[in-house]
Amino acid sequence: MMLEGGMVFMSDTRTNAGLDNISTFKKMTIWENPGERVITLLSAGNLATTQAVVSELDERLKAPSERSPSLLAVPSMFQAARLVADTLREVIDRHANVGQRADSAFNATLLLGGQIAGGPMRLFLIYPEGNFIEAGGDTPFFQTGEIKYGRPILVRAYDPKMTFAEAMTLLLVSFDSTVKANLTVGLPFDYHCYEKDGLKIGHTGRVQQDDPYFQSVSQGWGNALKDALEQQPKWTFDDAQRNPEDKG
Template sequence: MTYCVGMMLDCGMVFMSDTRTNAGLDNISTFRKMQIWEKPGDRVITMMTAGNLATTQAVVSLLDERSKAPEDREPSILAVPSMFQAARLVADTLREVIANHAQSGQRADSAFNATIILGGQIAGSEPRMFLIYPEGNFIETGSDTPFFQIGEMKYGRPILVRAYDSAMSFEEAMKLLLVSFDSTLKANLTVGAPFDYHLYERDTLTTGHTGRIELDNPYFEIVSKGWGEALKTALDSLPAFRL
């Protein structure tokens, strides 16, 4: 399984993804689920994937290969004029990969599905973020939906809904996301560290701060322990139910 979050902020965008994939409790592997394409001064585009690993890796590989091909031969994520067109290109590529499974005799049902978060900025336009579905359709963030989650989202969603603020700093957003990821991995063994992240600052048009947080990261340990203790303290402070 997977857990990925893309969040829009006034100062830019924050992306975080786990790295665990599994085909049963005794077959667990680590794969990077975040991909960044950059043309400094022109665009930065980040993609995170959830779903069938073969499908998502094929989508990434096709987009990457076509970004290096002559522009008059293949549509390229590094050449499309807008983030909307980038979302259409990714959606079409996802549909193409799933259709190829069907043509090769495999069933293109939920077993080969994938969901994608795509966000970035292209020179001359605002940062934009999209959620792309296996069918190839997609939606965009807005004031009512300022962040997207894919994968195992239910355990980490409550804290995002309660604490998200578009005016928060990157540091505050990272703390919020780590609480969300900690809640998820404690409730579901199919989500696990390390966590990859990308902090993109609005209008810089260059890759922002990126990194990977391991389970033994000192700050993550503080957040995990502190959040658990804070929840217990909050629960104890509430009035007791009276029979």
């Protein structure tokens, strides 16, 4: 999520290959060269694919070359997005060409955001095909994975002037709504709040299932929805009462 004061990233940790094979894996990776750049990657999709992408990017930090540049060496966030997109495409192609191919079995979608000294903050949504789009004024936040339950909350309540604290509350409410409706999303949640032009890792942490604040937000949001529903005009099956302006 892009804010006037920075960027906020949040990811769940649930991965599943069916209801009897649910595990917890971190889906957030952060690379930092303090004072020069901070880059955050969030992943959704096939776990083997996303872990291979992160491993490839880490390996290039140790031995970068002109053909295989490092995320800590590319000159801009656009070039960082191109590097990650190319790596994702290569990993998917490599996996898909081994053994029996299943459509979309190795697909993954990535979010890449951050800032490099001399440039602005930028946020990209990277597709498994290797192409990507960038966040802007009309689309200030991106989601991957299971998005439909939490998205309406973000669309209604997002404000670019939000503080990090307000954005965290909004994202927790959005995630809570998704968790309530979909078993493929679950706690803990990892987060990173990056301050604009800070060029260093900001507030990071993990929200656990028993976190008192999260429990308060979850219960409070549920109660607020019930209260809002009770305050709505009562439905009636009488058309005349429901649409009094139609009376002749």
